Amino acid sequence: MFDGDYDYLIKFLALGDSGVGKTSYLYQYTDGKFNSKFITTVGIDFREKRVVYRSNGPDGATGRGQRIHLQLWDTAGQERFRSLTTAFFRDAMGFLLLFDLTNEQSFLNVRNWISQLQIHAYCENPDIVLCGNKSDLEDQRVVKEEEAKQLAEKYGIAYYETSAVDGTNVSKAVETLLDLIMKRMERPFASADQNATGTSRRSVTQGRSGGPRPLGRRRVKS
Amino acid sequence: MQETLQRYILERHRFRKMSLRLPKDFSLKSDLGKIARSVSMMSGEQMAASNRTQSPILSEKPIKCGFLKKQKTFVKTWQQKYFSLIEQKLYYFKDNIDNKYQGCIVLPGCQVKEVYSSDDGKFIFEVTPGISTDQNRSASETHVLMASTQAEMEEWVKAIRKAAGVVSGAVFGRSLADTITYEKKYGRHSVPILMEKCVDFIRENGLNEEGIFRLPGQDNLVKQLREDFDAGERPSFSSDTDVHTVASLFKLYLRELPEPVVPWCQYDAFLGCEEKICINEDKGHEELIRQIRLLPKENYNLLCFLCRFFFEVQKNSIENKMNAENLAMVMGVNLLKSKSEEPAAMMQSTSIIQKLMTLMIIHHEKFFPKANDLQNEPVPQKNLQSFVEWEATEESVLPGVVQAKNVCDSNASSTSENGLATLEEGSLLKDDPESWKSIARKRTQTMPNAKPFVAGKQLNNIADELFSDDFWMTSTPSNGYRDSSFSSPGHKRTLSEDLKCNRKSTYDNVPCSQGDSGKSPVSSPTNLCASNYGVAQHQQQSGTYLKNCLNTSGLENKTCKNSATLPNLEDLKVTDKKDEMNQREECIQSLQKENKELKEQLEIEKKERMDLEIAFQNAKRARDDAENRNKLLQQKIEEYARAMSASGCRP
Numbered sequence: 001m002f003d004g005d006y007d008y009l010i011k012f013l014a015l016g017d018s019g020v021g022k023t024s025y026l027y028q029y030t031d032g033k034f035n036s037k038f039i040t041t042v043g044i045d046f047r048e049k050r051v052v053y054r055s056n057g058p059d060g061a062t063g064r065g066q067r068i069h070l071q072l073w074d075t076a077g078q079e080r081f082r083s084l085t086t087a088f089f090r091d092a093m094g095f096l097l098l099f100d101l102t103n104e105q106s107f108l109n110v111r112n113w114i115s116q117l118q119i120h121a122y123c124e125n126p127d128i129v130l131c132g133n134k135s136d137l138e139d140q141r142v143v144k145e146e147e148a149k150q151l152a153e154k155y156g157i158a159y160y161e162t163s164a165v166d167g168t169n170v171s172k173a174v175e176t177l178l179d180l181i182m183k184r185m186e187r188p189f190a191s192a193d194q195n196a197t198g199t200s201r202r203s204v205t206q207g208r209s210g211g212p213r214p215l216g217r218r219r220v221k222s
Numbered sequence: 223m224q225e226t227l228q229r230y231i232l233e234r235h236r237f238r239k240m241s242l243r244l245p246k247d248f249s250l251k252s253d254l255g256k257i258a259r260s261v262s263m264m265s266g267e268q269m270a271a272s273n274r275t276q277s278p279i280l281s282e283k284p285i286k287c288g289f290l291k292k293q294k295t296f297v298k299t300w301q302q303k304y305f306s307l308i309e310q311k312l313y314y315f316k317d318n319i320d321n322k323y324q325g326c327i328v329l330p331g332c333q334v335k336e337v338y339s340s341d342d343g344k345f346i347f348e349v350t351p352g353i354s355t356d357q358n359r360s361a362s363e364t365h366v367l368m369a370s371t372q373a374e375m376e377e378w379v380k381a382i383r384k385a386a387g388v389v390s391g392a393v394f395g396r397s398l399a400d401t402i403t404y405e406k407k408y409g410r411h412s413v414p415i416l417m418e419k420c421v422d423f424i425r426e427n428g429l430n431e432e433g434i435f436r437l438p439g440q441d442n443l444v445k446q447l448r449e450d451f452d453a454g455e456r457p458s459f460s461s462d463t464d465v466h467t468v469a470s471l472f473k474l475y476l477r478e479l480p481e482p483v484v485p486w487c488q489y490d491a492f493l494g495c496e497e498k499i500c501i502n503e504d505k506g507h508e509e510l511i512r513q514i515r516l517l518p519k520e521n522y523n524l525l526c527f528l529c530r531f532f533f534e535v536q537k538n539s540i541e542n543k544m545n546a547e548n549l550a551m552v553m554g555v556n557l558l559k560s561k562s563e564e565p566a567a568m569m570q571s572t573s574i575i576q577k578l579m580t581l582m583i584i585h586h587e588k589f590f591p592k593a594n595d596l597q598n599e600p601v602p603q604k605n606l607q608s609f610v611e612w613e614a615t616e617e618s619v620l621p622g623v624v625q626a627k628n629v630c631d632s633n634a635s636s637t638s639e640n641g642l643a644t645l646e647e648g649s650l651l652k653d654d655p656e657s658w659k660s661i662a663r664k665r666t667q668t669m670p671n672a673k674p675f676v677a678g679k680q681l682n683n684i685a686d687e688l689f690s691d692d693f694w695m696t697s698t699p700s701n702g703y704r705d706s707s708f709s710s711p712g713h714k715r716t717l718s719e720d721l722k723c724n725r726k727s728t729y730d731n732v733p734c735s736q737g738d739s740g741k742s743p744v745s746s747p748t749n750l751c752a753s754n755y756g757v758a759q760h761q762q763q764s765g766t767y768l769k770n771c772l773n774t775s776g777l778e779n780k781t782c783k784n785s786a787t788l789p790n791l792e793d794l795k796v797t798d799k800k801d802e803m804n805q806r807e808e809c810i811q812s813l814q815k816e817n818k819e820l821k822e823q824l825e826i827e828k829k830e831r832m833d834l835e836i837a838f839q840n841a842k843r844a845r846d847d848a849e850n851r852n853k854l855l856q857q858k859i860e861e862y863a864r865a866m867s868a869s870g871c872r873p
Contacts, residue, residue, distance in 0.1 A: 018552075019437040038543040040436055040551045042576075043569040079438060079473060080555040084565045105440045105466060112441050 006050065006067040010181055012174070013092035015085065015113055017106040018077030020098045021133040024164035026072050029174055034165045041076040043084050048072065051175075053182055068178065072096075089120035094127040094177040099148075101132045101161065102140040107148065114155055127180040128157045129173050136163040284308045286381040288374075289318070293366035300368060305378075310385050312349070327351075327365055329386040333453055334379050337366070338442065344368055345375035349382060393451040394478045398520045412523040416451055419458065420472040421531050428465030429534070430541040436552050439467025447471050476556040483521050483528075483557045488513060492558060496574045499581070507588070510578070514589055525557065525582070526590035532583045546583045547576065554579030 014022040030047040052065035075085035099106040130152045152159035160173040287306040304315040313323040337346040350364040369375035401414045428434045450457045499506025532549045539545040554575040582589050
């Protein structure tokens with residue numbers, strides 16, 4: 001479907017409690033459709049999408065857009081699959097943390113998910129975008145926008161209210177995350193992120209020279 | 223005065239320790255006074271022992287020590303104290319220099335509870351003496367302590383619980399057979415009380431809840447409920463408890479079982495049923511029924527109970543959106559688990575598990591017929607002698623001792639159960655109509671008559687029998703799971719494709735514009751993931767098999783060719799010779815193949831033999847242990863009887 005010709009292979013991972021709409025969210029993002037079926041994800045799945053990224057950096061020089069191959073990993077929220085899904089955390093570069101605006105538990109569990117990320121992701125402060133999903137169900141909403149914003153602020157992460165049904169903010173949240181990742185990569189080897197940056201750069205050449213290669217093993221101890 | 227009181231308490235504990243095997247009708251309360259008095263007339267050695275504990279010169283190495291904050295009783299302020307946990311007492315000091323202790327909490331029988339504070343920086347836990355002592359007021363008050371970090375608190379709670387004899391995992395993490403036996407004292411229960419309570423609650427409040435059993439509850443609340451159950455409180459859920467929290471607790475219990483509801487030894491056989499069902503539905507069902515019958519009694523009862531309940535749940539699927547497939551998806555993986563947590567294996571088995579589970583839920587009447595219920599009733603108690611004696615005094619006794627013994631008992635009996643179960647398999651294979659009945663009975667024997675090793679050997683044979691039909695069509699049973707990707711040799715498929723074949727994909731029911739993305743060999747991330755996550759290793763394992771497959775098919779091709787060319791050769795007059803040669807070649811090839819097969823079989827059997835030998839050694843050790851303990855306790859009882867009669871003589 002896709003040719004191997006792109007500049008960056010970026011891996012995102014969607015996580016959050018079971019039933020918050022991770023699969024639907026990603027389906028909406030990649031295909032622009034909504035599937036109302038209520039099916040649990042088996043372990044882990046993925047979707048892909050090609051985008052063009054134009055950095056709007058301070059120099060204003062956008063130049064040629066970067067061709068990005070996005071790999072969106074969809075994890076199962078089921079507890080039984082925790083060990084499996086957390087194993088995938090360390091291979092993702094950015095995280096879409098979803099909760100359900102109509103389900104308070106899923107919001108309360110956001111804290112746990114973040115601490116899980118801090119343990120299992122490639123670094124202690126990975127790029128996360130918090131998404132309050134199911135914003136179309138306004139009448140059933142139990143989590144106030146203000147509460148969610150406060151929580152996001154506390155962790156210093158972006159927050160969007162999204163809807164996989166009508167597509168509100170779905171692309172916006174992913175784009176924000178992509179922007180964060182690209183910015184992080186452009187940072188000239190900031191000491192803390194050296195590992196992540198280093199490997200990503202290497203992958204660029206791999207991407208150009210043919211088939212994509214896994215970006216795994218970002219835990220390389222230097 | 224204080225001193226005598228303290229001594230009194232100590233002596234009481236001493237006595238409780240000894241009353242382990244008191245008769246059932248023995249009333250501890252009324253006789254306590256007598257015991258306490260009699261203790262002063264006991265042998266000098268014991269007196270010396272009690273004297274030593276009375277004056278806690280801190281020569282013993284503390285189990286754990288460190289600073290904690292303690293809340294004052296009347297003015298609720300916090301005061302920093304130095305705590306030292308020595309044997310079964312928690313002493314506290316003004317600081318870590320002063321060696322004169324300010325207070326001492328006698329731990330045995332104490333309840334330890336974490337208190338959830340809304341304040342982030344406070345990690346509070348309580349130590350409450352379990353048995354209220356009327357004579358000693360200070361002993362019944364709750365001690366509220368605070369640690370500075372979550373981890374520190376957890377460590378303290380764990381250590382204190384251990385010292386208090388409250389083994390964490392009194393319900394969670396305990397084996398099913400153990401729990402059932404333990405809970406006999408609360409009346410007849412064919413499944414753990416926790417399961418019953420959860421199911422009752424969900425039946426009452428959650429049947430129409432959207433995503434019941436799929437959506438998780440609140441982690442902290444689940445944790446707290448778990449602790450309550452472990453502390454033996456058997457809480458009832460208040461009506462405002464979130465059903466999803468109860469459902470999460472329910473799932474947690476199943477996951478925490480030391481051995482899943484479908485035991486490790488039957489896991490492969492269960493998964494094998496799915497394939498058989500694909501080939502021949504009726505035969506597959508039969509096989510599944512047979513496997514279900516082979517389950518230990520407790521496991522059968524629980525699985526039956528769950529499937530019947532899930533059937534109820536899925537009846538409301540219009541409201542709760544949880545149809546049988548969905549329920550099977552979220553629950554199956556908690557009931558059927560492989561020993562390995564290897565990601566690829568886990569994902570591949572998941573779809574198979576889902577199918578089996580769906581079947582068991584929908585056709586629960588077929589797989590768990592009501593007729594079996596009666597035969598499965600708890601057996602008369604005389605078969606359970608060794609447990610009965612324990613039940614009588616368990617509650618009042620130092621729980622640590624009891625639990626240690628219980629664990630020991632269960633080790634011995636569970637191994638014996640396994641041994642028996644496997645032996646039984648042999649008889650079942652003959653389709654003896656009576657065998658079901660006899661299993662239910664025999665399984666409850668307490669000590670193994672049959673050596674597990676012998677039983678294991680038979681298991682091997684049975685496994686061979688079971689798999690002989692399609693032994694080489696699928697991966698070997700020891701591989702842990704079936705791997706359909708290798709059943710079509712030569713055709714390389716990605717993991718996601720395999721999974722999509724096996725399972726109802728999340729995206730299957732939607733027009734899939736990217737359906738073929740997985741096929742692109744270059745950009746298949748699942749392949750990438752596979753190489754990242756030790757699938758390589760698995761592929762190596764199955765690699766041998768693949769090679770075999772290729773070899774076999776190659777051979778077949780050759781033979782085909784040979785037979786096809788034969789007629790032409792007839793014209794030439796060398797047919798006979800060629801024929802002979804062909805035959806010989808074939809013969810050699812088939813012999814080589816057989817040889818290879820046998821070699822591999824030998825390897826597998828060798829490995830299994832090793833495993834079983836180890837298991838046998840373990841069982842033996844456990845049995846010896848149990849016997850020793852029994853002897854020890856018998857001695858204690860005799861001592862106690864002597865003491866009793868001595869006190870009786872001198873009123």
